[in-house]
Amino acid sequence: MSLNNILSDYVLNLNESATLKMSQMARKLKAEGKDVISLSIGEPDFDTPSFVNEAAKKALDNGFTHYTPVPGLVDFRHAIVDKLKRDNDLEYDINNIVVSNGAKQSISNLCQALINPGDEVIIFTPYWVSYIEIVRLAGGMPVCISASVDNDYKVTSEEVKEAISPKTKFILFSSPCNPTGSVYTKAELKGIADVVDQHDDIFIVSDEIYEYIIFDGNHHSIAQNEHIFNQTIVVNGMSKGYAMTGWRLGYIAAPHFIAKACAKIQGQVTSGATAFGQKAAATALRAPLTAPIQMRDVFLKRRDMMLSELRKIDGLKLSLPQGAFYIFPDCSAFYGKSYNGKVINDSNDLAMSILQEVHIALVAGSAFGAPNCMRISYAANEDQLQEACRRLQKYFGELN
Ligand SMILES: Cc1ncc(COP(=O)(O)O)c(C=O)c1O
Incomplete structure (x- = not known):
């Protein structure tokens, strides 16, 4: 056989x-x-910082061992909303937030929620390994825009403009970037935002999981550009900044209808993320960034x-x-x-x-x-x- x-x-x-x-x-x-x-x-x-481990132990003792709401514990989602305000000056409510088993699942949910077969997803290249396969799994067609070492591995707004077609569904990139470590400046992000602003049916998926590992200046989120805020989905998680890879906790901040769609998918696949992990992650996000x-x-x-x-x-x-x-x-x-x-x-x-x-x-x-x-x-x-x-x-x- x-x-x-x-x-x-x-x-x-x-x-x-x-x-x-x-x-x-x-x-x-x-x-x-x-x-x-x-x-x-x-x-x-x-x-993982020991105060986070301690919070998880306490949560276990307090009975956080049951199923959780599919989009995440209300307490953790409040902590995420507050974090997005504190660190990124972004205004969300808890219904914009969906917690998943890692940012990888967040991206997968988004692809399943947004892509119809044949839709194109513009991916800034070099890209994180999994983007391509996650997009393909959802029936999407990756469209890669390549940047080389000569331009600091960064894609320009002009190149984004040229790559957009009637089939484009969203743009996907990470800043800081895995694998290049490149970080898009506020002005570069605005340039890309201005291009997307010309297309009200195109979204941006901004993977900001390396937000805290940035060496020069501050992290900027493309969602800070008000004119495209409603077209942007921020992806983030606990893995990199807090050394919590094994906890499997990521999240999105998205327009309500997209958050709802992602929760609908997740509800049929994995349900809510681990209860005590979310409690500990809420403690991590509420602590100073030491x-x-x-x-x-x-x-x-x-x-x-x-x-x-x-x-x-x-x-x-x-x-x-x-x-x-x-x-x-x-x-x-x-x-x-x-x-x-x-x-x-x-x-x-x-x-x-x-x-x-x-x-x-x-x-x-x-x-x-x-x-x-x-x-x-x-x-x-x-x-x-x-x-x-x-x-x-x-x-x-x-x-x-
Ligand atoms: C750019 C990028 N996005 C997302 C992820 C996935 O992170 P998580 O551990 O939260 O699934 C990774 C992990 O390597 C990554 O490098």
Whole structure:
């Protein structure tokens, strides 16, 4: 019997998450006793702040172990509304908010709620790995606008204007961006907002999950542009800023009819997110931003150390990432060269060769729609990062 007759066409055509695949391979080499440094993961290496853990324990003791309302506990949604006012100067009520099992599910709900087969979604490229597959799963057609290291991996409002077609449903991007660390300025966001303002049936999905990991100036949300506020859905969550990846808590702030539609979908799929987790997350959001800021400061130190080491490698083209915890060098100058007799033709070859030869797990840029690049996560301790830089310098020095 052929498995192809059993599994759906969709899953057979689905791309496996490249970041997860790389982590698996790194684990395998580690199990074989290799000293692998894993810089492929997209999660902070810090523990969840202890006051958040304590709040979860208290919530368990107080009986928050039952089903929750599908869009989220009222208390948590109030905390989110207050956070959006405090940090982003955005006015919502709790009916604008839907809490999900991670921002990934928030984006999936949105795609299911907004996309009809054949609708186009404009995705700023390099993009977060899952955007493409989530859009496709909903029957949508990703339309990628590519930006390169030469323009700081940022898409311009002109390019957005050109990419819009009668089939465009929404625009999807993250700022700060995974994988590039690029951050859109207030003026750049306004430019994009002005373009969208010309089309009252086009929406913007603004993924702001790295909001607190920003190194220069303040985070700006595109939703702050009043003229497109009702066309914008803000996506955010607890994973990155509070080191709460395993808690699986994300949320949207959206116009009421979209929030209602997302809750309708979620109600048939997973229902409300974990009760005690939401209570703890409400405590996190209500606290001063001390913990996210402390983590941000550590990331900044690491970024600067990494950049100064990576700049010593001739041929790597580097941007200055202003947020998140990734560096995204353009490595295309090395394509066509060989290591130990093996030719490196593209970013997949390069990531694989670096893993096998110097035991560093990175993610090939092709996973993010940027085949000239590779993603280096610096969510690892400083000793590991120093050692990784040494090995990368050696590796690139020996490519010929
Ligand atoms: C840009 C971006 N959006 C969303 C997510 C998903 O976050 P969550 O853990 O809340 O599902 C990630 C996680 O890597 C991400 O990088």
